[in-house]
Amino acid sequence: MNILLTGFGAFLNNDENPTEEIMKIFPISIYGNKVIKLVLPVDFNNAFDQVKEAIDEFKPEIIINFGLARGRKAITPERVAINVNDSKQSDNVGNAPQDETINPNGLNAYFTKLPLKKIVEKLNQKSIPVSISNTAGTYVCNNIMYRVLEYIDQIDLDAVAGFVHVPLMTEQKHNDDEFTLPLNTILEGVIDIVKCCL
Ligand code: PCA
Numbered sequence: 526m527n528i529l530l531t532g533f534g535a536f537l538n539n540d541e542n543p544t545e546e547i548m549k550i551f552p553i554s555i556y557g558n559k560v561i562k563l564v565l566p567v568d569f570n571n572a573f574d575q576v577k578e579a580i581d582e583f584k585p586e587i588i589i590n591f592g593l594a595r596g597r598k599a600i601t602p603e604r605v606a607i608n609v610n611d612s613k614q615s616d617n618v619g620n621a622p623q624d625e626t627i628n629p630n631g632l633n634a635y636f637t638k639l640p641l642k643k644i645v646e647k648l649n650q651k652s653i654p655v656s657i658s659n660t661a662g663t664y665v666c667n668n669i670m671y672r673v674l675e676y677i678d679q680i681d682l683d684a685v686a687g688f689v690h691v692p693l694m695t696e697q698k699h700n701d702d703e704f705t706l707p708l709n710t711i712l713e714g715v716i717d718i719v720k721c722c723l
Contacts, residue, residue, distance in 0.1 A: 543694035594690035599654035606670035635674035637687030
């Protein structure tokens with residue numbers, strides 16, 4: 526089967542994005558399954574295009590999108606994406622939508638298709654900080670989560686799909702009081718998350 530994983534590039538005050546680093550080092554296959562890896566631009570209007578192309582080409586059975594949530598103290602699989610674009614700060618090309626919908630004709634929200642409890646149990650066993658998040662925010666990550674779940678619903682693709690936020694990585698520029706995890710720990714968590722979906 527094909528597995529599609531995505532991360533994001535740098536944005537706002539984050540010079541680096543651990544999810545971009547994860548895409549660089551994640552293996553290209555896992556238990557014989559092909560892994561397709563993309564790094565998406567932090568751009569409300571264009572981030573989804575590459576994901577859509579990859580979904581159309583590879584018809585992945587697992588799709589997991591990753592992003593950085595600075596300030597979080599754990600790896601946080603998201604429960605729900607809402608039909609809202611609302612951001613105080615601009616994306617990388619200057620969009621700062623206010624109280625907009627992602628799709629004016631779309632559903633209010635989509636729930637993740639990731640096995641949340643199984644993921645929490647598995648990462649807990651390894652003592653990797655993990656907790657379920659009930660909001661993916663209203664910035665570009667929520668947008669991607671919503672659009673992926675909406676799209677696979679529209680094309681009737683039976684995929685295990687969802688979004689996971691990760692904390693800052695220790696290797697990137699951060700203040701002393703900010704929570705971080707070493708890149709290797711984040712990688713281990715991400716590998717376990719993919720395994721939970723197989
Ligand atoms: N995090 C942002 C967008 C890109 C990223 O890695 C977010 O949480 O929306």
